[in-house]
Amino acid sequence: MKILGVIILVIGLVGLVFFGIEAMNDSESFSLLGVDVAVSSANWTPVIVSAVVALIGFFIMQKGK
Numbered sequence: 001m002k003i004l005g006v007i008i009l010v011i012g013l014v015g016l017v018f019f020g021i022e023a024m025n026d027s028e029s030f031s032l033l034g035v036d037v038a039v040s041s042a043n044w045t046p047v048i049v050s051a052v053v054a055l056i057g058f059f060i061m062q063k064g065k
Contacts, residue, residue: 005061012054019046 023042030037 002061002064005057005059005064008057009054009061010057012050012052012057015050016047016054019050023047 023040023044023046026042027038027040029039
């Protein structure tokens with residue numbers, strides 16, 4: 001169980017980093033009255049799912065001890 005938990009934890013963390021960077025870079029900016037305004041159009045669902053997977057992996061790893 002501990003090895004399975006570590007594998008799921010690593011997959012969740014890799015997804016969290018990858019989708020987090022992708023979501024932060026996915027923004028649009030425009031100028032409004034001389035001020036640059038940035039609007040995020042990112043889909044945060046994969047980031048949340050990756051965090052949940054990482055937490056599940058952590059709890060499985062802890063239960064395996």
